[in-house]
Amino acid sequence: MEVDFSYYRSILKNQAVIDEVESARKRFQPVTYDVKKQIKIIEGFEAEAVKNAEATKGKVDKELEELEKTLKNIEEARPFEDLTVDDVAAARPDIDTRTADMIEKGRWMPAGYKEKFGELSVL
Structure with a gap:
């Protein structure tokens, strides 16, 4: 980029500033x-x-x-409403085994059921 220093010399009174800027411009070398x-x-x-x-x-x-x-x-x-107990037992055979174990031990409700849902019997 070239700067027209003669133009600035013609419009500015302080020529020393223009000389200083021109000198700095000539000495400037970009660093690589x-x-x-x-x-x-x-x-x-x-x-x-x-x-x-x-x-x-x-x-x-x-x-x-x-x-x-x-x-x-x-x-x-299939929708949940369409499932039968047999369908659930076929998908999870362990449910039948656990249910049989609970019945043998005289437990008719899963552990924690009453604590979670409360007593639902009318009697």
Whole structure:
């Protein structure tokens, strides 16, 4: 960028200021920096970040696939009102085993039921 110092000499009275600025402008040399080392560090960081992002993408894709399967199962499931005791027992065979154990021990209510829901008997 060139500065027209003659123009400023013609409009300003203080010529010493213009001489000083012109002298400073002529002496000015921009400093150059060797940024190769910093660029190499940044490129290494970028490569590591890309590698981590790809690994994260793989995990997220796998989780998304599992969530889509779960959503499909939920959408295709029968409404709760349509389920029978046999359906629940088929899905969770341990329920029949636990129920049989409770009946053998004379327990007719699950542990903590009365504490949570209160006494519901009319008698």
